[in-house]
Amino acid sequence: GENVEQHPSTLSVQEGDSAVIKCTYSDSASNYFPWYKQELGKRPQLIIDIRSNVGEKKDQRIAVTLNKTAKHFSLHITETQPEDSAVYFCAASRAAGNKLTFGGGTRVLVKP
Amino acid sequence: SAVISQKPSRDICQRGTSLTIQCQVDSQVTMMFWYRQQPGQSLTLIATANQGSEATYESGFVIDKFPISRPNLTFSTLTVSNMSPEDSSIYLCSVEGAGKNIQYFGAGTRLSVL
Numbered sequence: 613g614e615n616v617e618q619h620p621s622t623l624s625v626q627e628g629d630s631a632v633i634k635c636t637y638s639d640s641a642s643n644y645f646p647w648y649k650q651e652l653g654k655r656p657q658l659i660i661d662i663r664s665n666v667g668e669k670k671d672q673r674i675a676v677t678l679n680k681t682a683k684h685f686s687l688h689i690t691e692t693q694p695e696d697s698a699v700y701f702c703a704a705s706r707a708a709g710n711k712l713t714f715g716g717g718t719r720v721l722v723k724p
Numbered sequence: 725s726a727v728i729s730q731k732p733s734r735d736i737c738q739r740g741t742s743l744t745i746q747c748q749v750d751s752q753v754t755m756m757f758w759y760r761q762q763p764g765q766s767l768t769l770i771a772t773a774n775q776g777s778e779a780t781y782e783s784g785f786v787i788d789k790f791p792i793s794r795p796n797l798t799f800s801t802l803t804v805s806n807m808s809p810e811d812s813s814i815y816l817c818s819v820e821g822a823g824k825n826i827q828y829f830g831a832g833t834r835l836s837v838l
Contacts, residue, residue, distance in 0.1 A: 613783070644825075646826070646827070648829075654831075655816065655829040655830065655831050655832055656767065656816075656829050657829075658826055658827070658828070661826070701766060701767065707825075709754075709755055709820035709821075709825040709826065709827065710755065710820075711755075711757055711769050711772055712757075712767075712769065712818075712827060713769070714766045714767045714768070715766065716765075716766045717765075717766045
């Protein structure tokens with residue numbers, strides 16, 4: 613089955629700096645890669661996703677890149693703000709809307 | 725996005741008992757999933773709840789321990805049977821948001837087993 617590795621497990625950045633989280637996956641048939649943000653005590657919320665026919669996608673301060681050949685994808689957050697502090701999960705799936713395999717999560721702390 | 729109601733939001737149970745968690749969606753959805761999130765950990769898929777047929781379980785999860793029902797396209801239940809303290813986790817249902825190919829999560833059920 614699919615295996616998703618996520619690094620780093622924790623990330624501390626100064627407000628205004630950038631944060632980068634990296635994930636690798638094992639199943640070459642995976643073609644949908646969402647990122648979820650989970651604040652303490654809350655449900656995971658989708659923040660951005662990318663499909664395998666796209667190499668990069670951007671939404672305001674958030675961007676995701678995908679390298680299918682290397683089987684890795686990354687989340688980039690620019691101009692970080694204290695409200696970006698949360699746990700971020702990457703995931704992979706063979707089809708959008710299908711079952712997800714999650715990475716281990718990254719706890720991001722943005723220091724004011 | 726799909727509106728998902730999950731009940732109960734939390735419960736404290738005695739070992740050896742069972743708890744049934746409900747997941748209700750405000751629209752018909754094809755795909756419903758149940759995940760477990762152990763304290764401070766990531767999400768692990770328990771099973772896919774199939775309407776009209778038996779659920780599809782992931783490796784390490786069995787029907788006797790986690791029976792699932794899916795009587796229609798808007799509702800599903802997950803039962804945690806014969807509970808032990810190791811079952812203390814957050815259990816989340818998720819659905820594919822009608823036609824948008826995006827998974828939305830319920831608020832979760834925080835289960836503590838004493």
